[in-house]
């Protein structure tokens with residue numbers, strides 16, 4: 005009897021643990037993280053290391069998963085991209101200059117509007133303009149080596165042979181990436197840096213950036229006070245701005261930002277009154 009009770013209790017625990025897991029862990033592409041103390045030999049980076057670098061860029065600096073995730077459904081899943089490339093290149097609407105998988109992926113990242121996947125264009129553009137930013141531009145700022153590493157990663161993810169070569173500066177790019185990942189960073193000191201690093205501009209018009217998956221923030225201070233702004237950043241799904249989708253804005257800024265950064269950002273947004281509005 006005791007044993008039975010124990011077994012039942014243990015099974016309940018396991019079920020609860022899984023239920024919790026299913027509720028809180030969002031399914032995402034998650035390449036295995038490289039071991040912490042991996043030593044990078046600059047002269048001889050292997051293709052596996054290069055692919056791993058691409059995976060870290062996709063998950064981190066590239067901010068690709070903000071949009072290419074299974075939750076928001078605002079961008080096609082990257083795990084299926086490579087398989088779709090022959091279909092894209094054969095599409096009557098395709099007018100870009102890519103000829104194969106690597107050149108298509110390259111073009112998709114640097115000139116997202118060269119071809120817009122049907123149904124994913126900017127609202128009202130009839131699928132001629134992509135909401136995806138150029139990944140080498142100011143909001144994301146990927147280097148050439150990082151872009152090539154992402155191509156290698158996506159080809160590997162799609163089960164295709166990798167057709168890009170490892171550039172000479174790949175080792176340096178990997179070192180930068182490790183530093184960026186590093187815990188214990190110093191707080192950013194200017195609001196431009198904060199907006200840049202947390203890529204608000206990928207989705208919002210703000211501070212000269214042109215994102216349009218979320219509301220234009222250039223005059224947000226005219227209608228929203230500090231408390232509202234704080235909640236909008238820390239708990240985006242608490243209020244959903246009219247005409248926009250829930251579950252799209254990242255909900256973990258509270259864990260990523262220093263309090264000083266959050267307050268600086270809120271003060272800045274509250275001060276954005278737009279042209280012609282009364283402060």
Ligand code: HEC
Nearest residue numbers: 066067068071078079080112116119120121124134136206
């Ligand atoms: C702000 C949202 C956003 C971000 C950030 C973003 N993308 Fe996209 N991406 C999209 C959307 C929307 C599309 C579909 C429209 C189009 O074809 O341009 C797309 C299309 C693509 C395509 C073409 C897919 C196909 O099936 O033809 C590739 C490849 C791609 N993205 C890669 C990336 C990579 C790699 C990153 C990160 C370095 C990234 N994207 C970041 C929104 C985004």
Ligand code: HEC
Nearest residue numbers: 070202203204207217218236240243244245248249252253
């Ligand atoms: C992946 C896209 C995305 C990113 C990145 C993003 N947001 Fe948003 N944001 C949205 C969307 C979509 C909404 C509208 C839905 C909602 O209210 O949650 C929104 C809503 C907001 C609102 C509320 C606006 C209103 O009128 O109610 C504020 C303020 C805001 N975002 C600020 C930020 C700031 C600051 C950052 C960077 C730290 C940021 N967002 C990053 C997509 C994004």
